[in-house]
Amino acid sequence: MRRVEVLCANCHSHLGHVFEGEGYGTPTDLRYCINSISMRLVPDEG
Template sequence: MSYAVEKTDAEWREQLSPEEYAVLRKAGTERPFTGEYTDTKTTGVYRCRACNAELFRSDTKFDSHCGWPSFYAPLAEDRVQYLEDRSFGSVRTEVRCANCGSHLGHVFEGEGYGTPTDQRYCINSISLTLEPAEG
């Protein structure tokens, strides 16, 4: 697959910390309730930590109590890419940055989320940076 931002593995390793690389480039997961944005209420835009693409807005973030930042929709559908993930003996939908292909987390569907989309984008804090709104 071709992305707007393409780098070699060595370039990603140089740009990202070992923890960021493990999640963003190797589809790892940070431990629950440890990420910097899990409980953040700051208004702004969440961007991909690897390429700075705008991915989510704070007004779609909600408290899911799952241990990771949760959103009910991406900023726009063309900002993310979906892949089937059959790891760990289950079928899930992986969410990646459509601009650089970095792993963000997973999306889950269910009426119990109480969101306008009945979806929960469970995203690793380490995959994001928050750009606070001005004012």
């Protein structure tokens, strides 16, 4: 397993990690673990 740190492109703060090589049956075999404090959820209009 390899873990890659995800950083903000603007301020370089830590946002979470991307894990690869864990054996998931997806096309990329990647798992994203992003800190919820770094996400801004905006409802769809409609």
